[in-house]
Amino acid sequence: MINKVMKILIKTLQKLEIPVPEHILVERSRTSEHGHFATNLAMVLTKVLRKNPMIIAEEIVNAIEPEEDFIQKVEVKKPGFINFFLTENTLQNVVLNVLERNENFGKSELGKGKKVQVEFVSANPTGPLTVGHGRQAVLGDCIARILEWNGYEVEREYYYNDAGRQMRILGLSTYHRYKQILGSQDPMPEDYYQGEYIRDIAQKIAEEQGDKYINDPDNDIFKNSAEKAVFEDIEATLRNLDIHFDRYYNERTLYEDGRIEKVLEDFKKIDAIYEKDGAIWFKGTEFGVDTDRVLWKSVINEATYRLPDIAYHRTKFERGYDKIIDVFGADHHATYPDVLAGLKALNYETNRINVIIHQFVTLTRGGEKVKMSTRKANFVTLDELADIVGKDVVRYFFIMRNANSHLDFDLELAVTEGDENPVFYLQYATARISSIFRKADKLGIDYQKAIDLSVLVTVEELNLMYTLAEFGEVVETCEKSLEPQQIANYLQKLATAFHKFYSECVVISSDEKITHARLLLAKATRIVLVNGLQMLGVSAPEKM
RNA sequence: GCCCUGGUAGCUCAACUGGACAGAGCACCUGCCUUCUAAGCAGGGGGUUCCAGGUUCAAGUCCUGGCCAGGGUACCA
Numbered sequence: 001m002i003n004k005v006m007k008i009l010i011k012t013l014q015k016l017e018i019p020v021p022e023h024i025l026v027e028r029s030r031t032s033e034h035g036h037f038a039t040n041l042a043m044v045l046t047k048v049l050r051k052n053p054m055i056i057a058e059e060i061v062n063a064i065e066p067e068e069d070f071i072q073k074v075e076v077k078k079p080g081f082i083n084f085f086l087t088e089n090t091l092q093n094v095v096l097n098v099l100e101r102n103e104n105f106g107k108s109e110l111g112k113g114k115k116v117q118v119e120f121v122s123a124n125p126t127g128p129l130t131v132g133h134g135r136q137a138v139l140g141d142c143i144a145r146i147l148e149w150n151g152y153e154v155e156r157e158y159y160y161n162d163a164g165r166q167m168r169i170l171g172l173s174t175y176h177r178y179k180q181i182l183g184s185q186d187p188m189p190e191d192y193y194q195g196e197y198i199r200d201i202a203q204k205i206a207e208e209q210g211d212k213y214i215n216d217p218d219n220d221i222f223k224n225s226a227e228k229a230v231f232e233d234i235e236a237t238l239r240n241l242d243i244h245f246d247r248y249y250n251e252r253t254l255y256e257d258g259r260i261e262k263v264l265e266d267f268k269k270i271d272a273i274y275e276k277d278g279a280i281w282f283k284g285t286e287f288g289v290d291t292d293r294v295l296w297k298s299v300i301n302e303a304t305y306r307l308p309d310i311a312y313h314r315t316k317f318e319r320g321y322d323k324i325i326d327v328f329g330a331d332h333h334a335t336y337p338d339v340l341a342g343l344k345a346l347n348y349e350t351n352r353i354n355v356i357i358h359q360f361v362t363l364t365r366g367g368e369k370v371k372m373s374t375r376k377a378n379f380v381t382l383d384e385l386a387d388i389v390g391k392d393v394v395r396y397f398f399i400m401r402n403a404n405s406h407l408d409f410d411l412e413l414a415v416t417e418g419d420e421n422p423v424f425y426l427q428y429a430t431a432r433i434s435s436i437f438r439k440a441d442k443l444g445i446d447y448q449k450a451i452d453l454s455v456l457v458t459v460e461e462l463n464l465m466y467t468l469a470e471f472g473e474v475v476e477t478c479e480k481s482l483e484p485q486q487i488a489n490y491l492q493k494l495a496t497a498f499h500k501f502y503s504e505c506v507v508i509s510s511d512e513k514i515t516h517a518r519l520l521l522a523k524a525t526r527i528v529l530v531n532g533l534q535m536l537g538v539s540a541p542e543k544m
Numbered sequence: 545g546c547c548c549u550g551g552u553a554g555c556u557c558a559a560c561u562g563g564a565c566a567g568a569g570c571a572c573c574u575g576c577c578u579u580c581u582a583a584g585c586a587g588g589g590g591g592u593u594c595c596a597g598g599u600u601c602a603a604g605u606c607c608u609g610g611c612c613a614g615g616g617u618a619c620c621a
Contacts, residue, residue, distance in 0.1 A: 025560095025562090025563085027560060027563080028560070029564090030559090030560095030563090030564075030565090030566095030567090031564085031565080033564095033565095034564070038563085038564085040562090040563060040564095040602090043563085043601065043602080046601070047601095053601070077564075078564070079563085079564075079601060079602070080601080081563080081564065124621080161621080164620085164621070165620075165621090166620090166621075277619085278619090279619055281619095290546085290547080290617095291617095293618095293619095294618085294619045295619095296619085297619035298619065299619050300619080302619095304618085304619065304620085304621090305620080305621050309621095329615090330548080330549070330614080330615045330616075331615065331616070331621085332616090332621080333547085333548055333549085333615065333616055333617095334547080334548085334615090334616050334617060335616095335621075337547095357548080357549080357615095359549065359550075359614075359615075360614070360615070362614085400557085401556090401557065401558095402550095402557090402558090404549055404550065405549085405550065405557080406549085406550070406613085406614065406615095408556070410556095421583090422568095422569065424583050425569085425583070425584090427583085428581080428583050428584075429584095431581070431583090432580080432581060432584085433580095434581095435580060435581055436580045436581095437580090438580085439580050440580080470560095473560085474560085477560065477561095480561095481560095481561075485558085486560080489558065489559085489560095489568090490560095492558090492568075492569090493568095496568085499584055499585065500584095500585070500586095502580085502581095502584075502585085503576090503582095503584065503585040503586085504585080504586095506579075506580075507580060508579095508580055509579095509580095522580095543581085544581075544583070
């Protein structure tokens with residue numbers, strides 16, 4: 001609908017021989033007083049035409065050719081807005097359109113033929129995922145879903161490193177517990193991982209291997225067993241939230257197939273690195289960042305995270321993605337400019353990379369802050385949270401806010417499961433509709449028989465249909481903004497429109513014509529709700 | 545010090561990315577269930593959009609300078 005309004009405007013401008021601005025804004029009017037759609041076109045043209053916006057608006061409106069049965073009227077208001085009012089027929093046709101396209105209603109083709117990769121979570125396997133990881137997991141997954149809805153071919157990737165210092169400590173922590181299980185009294189060093197999961201892993205090793213490794217703290221069995229167990233746990237957690245990765249990419253392979261070295265060689269060729277104090281530095285200042293950074297440490301003979309990150313992102317370019325999306329927590333904020341600078345130096349189109357930074361989740365318990373650390377094991381795991389409130393609530397809660405905002409998650413509130421939860425409001429709408437159809441089926445109503453939607457004319461019905469049509473617009477907006485919270489906001493709006501309709505308009509009545517039409521409208525509404533919830537990975541129950 | 549991100553109703557947040565009168569939920573009042581689910585609907589109170597300037601037809605939104613909060617600023621990731 002919105003595209004059709006846009007086309008009409010462009011056609012009219014061409015007819016008047018007015019140059020068409022590169023970006024015409026047509027938006028949904030905020031209040032019904034202003035019609036269904038509005039444009040600021042006349043005001044934008046003021047500068048070009050050097051005329052009063054009201055006059056321009058009038059000229060445009062007078063030149064608009066009446067489009068069969070699409071627009072009811074066009075108005076000019078105060079500073080120069082042009083407001084479009086659609087006919088009832090236009091709105092009623094939305095229902096037919098939804099029913100026809102069904103589970104595909106709302107899909108766009110903006111990304112047709114394009115490949116995109118979304119990297120997210122990427123937590124090293126040192127322990128269970130925390131609530132903090134949860135936000136990123138759900139955000140990344142929803143972004144991937146948004147892109148799928150826009151026709152992209154999407155790959156979800158999890159990048160990790162099992163070779164660093166953290167992982168060494170993980171192995172040692174496991175060894176230490178193992179030793180304790182076999183009778184050692186040595187207390188656990190403070191900087192070791194204290195979590196209960198370490199004890200379980202050690203227990204298993206002790207049971208299967210006995211005391212074979214009692215004097216061998218560096219044996220790979222500790223680190224490897226821990227890594228395996230932790231990863232299984234992480235994957236299970238993600239599975240519980242309906243999150244699935246296409247690939248787990250291990251940093252180590254970058255070393256194994258020589259990509260790390262290759263980056264250094266190529267940097268050398270273009271004179272982007274130099275040696276100082278025995279370390280290798282990247283000339284960041286020559287490639288757009290504030291300072292030069294170390295790529296290879298001299299103190300311990302190994303790379304900083306920057307080098308493998310550059311090599312890793314290089315593979316993303318080599319793998320031919322049209323769009324590359326990195327989802328990071330705010331703590332990683334400082335890391336990516338250097339990586340981008342490095343890639344730019346290597347002549348890659350870094351504008352294909354889209355970095356999404358989300359702020360932290362602060363966990364509170366009855367208003368009191370809960371500090372979290374994997375090491376100290378005083379965190380609440382994502383699994384525990386999902387057990388308490390359920391997948392739908394977890395997912396919805398994490399994406400209902402803008403990624404840039406801090407997220408307060410009150411555990412006590414989540415546990416009470418009260419009306420506080422906006423997810424229920426949405427799901428309630430789907431359940432109500434299902435309930436209507438249970439009754440319709442019981443009565444054997446054949447609402448598909450003679451379709452006549454012209455009887456849908458109440459304020460609530462028209463508004464509901466108008467809102468249904470918005471779904472596609474929202475999906476397309478999200479293709480650029482990558483903000484799942486816009487889907488959530490839209491669904492709230494749709495649910496409200498439905499609940500209002502529900503309370504004002506009795507669906508199944510003695511009037512057969514109205515009953516049939518309203519059933520079709522309810523069906524269309526359920527389709528859009530389900531589609532939208534599917535984009536968020538939230539279920540649409542038939543009963544509550 | 546410098547760099548990011550926030551600051552909107554008592555609380556938690558929206559606001560179509562510069563549009564018209566800043567909107568929801570919770571909380572607080574008042575109504576509505578013998579009819580498809582009251583986890584709902586209708587109505588009410590509640591605002592200097594942190595402060596001060598600026599840009600323009602138009603600023604919560606953009607620019608400059610403050611104040612507050614969080615994150616970053618390593619040869620940690």
